[in-house]
Amino acid sequence: MNKKLLIIGFVWPEPKSSAAGTRMMQLIAFFKSQSYQITFASACAKSDNAVDLVALDIAPVAIELNESSFDTFVATYDPDIVLYDRFMTEEQFGWRVSQSCPNALTILDTEDLHFLRRARQKAFKQNALVSQKALYNDTAKREIASIYRCDLSLIISSAEMELLITTFKIDESVLLYLPYLIDTISEENITRLPKFENRHHFISIGNFLHEPNFDALKYLKDTLWDGIRKQLPNAQLHNYGAYASQKVNQLHNEKEGFLIKGFAEDVNEVMRNAKVLLAPIRFGAGLKGKLFDAMQNGTPFVSTSIGVEGIFDYSNVDFVSDDPESFIKHAVTLYQNSSIWTAQRHFGLEILKTRFSKSEFETLFLKRLEILRENLEEHRQTNFIGQLLQHHTLQSTKYMSKWIEAKNSK
Structure with a gap:
């Protein structure tokens, strides 16, 4: 069976420039080890530091924001899994994937919790402690909504996993702690x-x-x-x-x-x-x-x-x-x-x-993917908040995108 993965990148992977790039290449290596055909799409311009995806037998595709051409592209490719690189890409393209490929398993790689980083940065500049109230910021609402809309969200830090479960009461069924995947050093x-x-x-x-x-x-x-x-x-x-x-x-x-x-x-x-x-x-x-x-x-x-x-x-x-x-x-x-x-x-x-054993966490990841693939409909039914957030009346980003697209076509 030809398994297909579509990664929608916030940026093109730069493993020599950032930890986020290294993380993405670890995920790509995992899916390649499972014989997935991989297409990497991004609306971002490429820099000279971007990895050569073609050399890795990965198809790079340039996509545009607020363009219905993406709908045709994703429907034609018909991926089994769509992986969103950070919540911003899910906001932009998630509703299009949901409409064009409703049976695709959707995964959000959070990289880190953006709302936590921004709350800490704001508190730092104000020389203050991060209060629980500060965590409930607008970015948190957007990011957690994205977590609920996806079938599975990858959380890189055990501390952030605990925060989501304890403070925000997010059910573990939509989360997976997946830190950096480190090969055993001989x-x-x-x-x-x-x-x-x-x-x-x-x-x-x-x-x-x-x-x-x-x-x-x-x-x-x-x-x-x-x-x-x-x-x-x-x-x-x-x-x-x-x-x-x-x-x-x-x-x-x-x-x-x-x-x-x-x-x-x-x-x-x-x-x-x-x-x-x-x-x-x-x-x-x-x-x-x-x-x-x-x-x-x-x-x-x-x-x-x-x-x-x-x-x-x-x-x-x-x-x-x-x-x-x-x-x-x-x-x-x-x-x-x-x-x-x-x-x-x-x-x-x-x-x-x-x-941070690579083999241990890859085994856990593979097992979770297999369970989700076999029970996707049931999994989505139990995630009612996710269904609610997929409802068209609550998707402001979708209608803003459609408005921009219509405006640009004039």
Whole structure:
């Protein structure tokens, strides 16, 4: 049987630029392993960093917003599964898929909970705590409505899974905890990773267009680096990331050892040669791909409570801190103390092995897909809120899209 998957991307996958791109490529690899024919469609312009989908035997299709041509395209392709990359794509195209391919299983990959990230960012700028009231924002209403309209939503963080179930009372039948899918690292490859004495300097990394990453960079420059540098005058901080703007490049200062390196062609190479990763993330959501890159390459890190959220319980570890002085202390200690450095490296590798096993989570994902495919009608009947939100009288995005389409055709 020729199984067909349609992925509707918010952007074209850029695994070298962002954690979201890496996540998408992990999902693509899973569906390819299950012999799915894959078409990737997006209304976004391609950048030079976009992966070559054709080389992976994936058909790339450019689609347009607010155009009925998509209806013809999706009906002709007739996918078994439609995967939405973030809730915004489901808002734009979900109702069209529902009309043209009502029997297609629909999956939302949330990437992270956008409403949580925005609530935290707003609270951070106001120097306030995130209240429960702040979580019930307009983005939450849109995002959770999208979760209900889909047959299954993939949640990348255990903390976000708990939030949806406990605070928003969403039934687990429409959710699946599916974090980053990490291959088991063999003992042979672990022994090949550079040791403490063969590594040099600090590193930070992250797509500079992502506001939590730019804030972390500024925080490093304005608050943390001077304190680290005073104790380690020969150390440098190599800052990598895609899409470095002028305001990013202006932070480059060779005298201070604060170096803007720009795009990293091979994240594994730069990560495994660094001694310590600094990731002072002060707001955000989801899982932080940079920490996974560090753990996979045996690179210890210092981060914040938000940075490590959903990865491990940070209450009893000494390399997680939201306080500048403590953060600086942890960074200097890791950089100087080989035994503490080695212990954290082992800790990171163990976390990957025990909490993010690719084979374990792919098995769970496959099982859930099989159950949904066999019982889709019954599953949808039990998800009454989803049916309600599919009802035409509540779909403002649908009629706004139709209005824009009619306006553009004049």
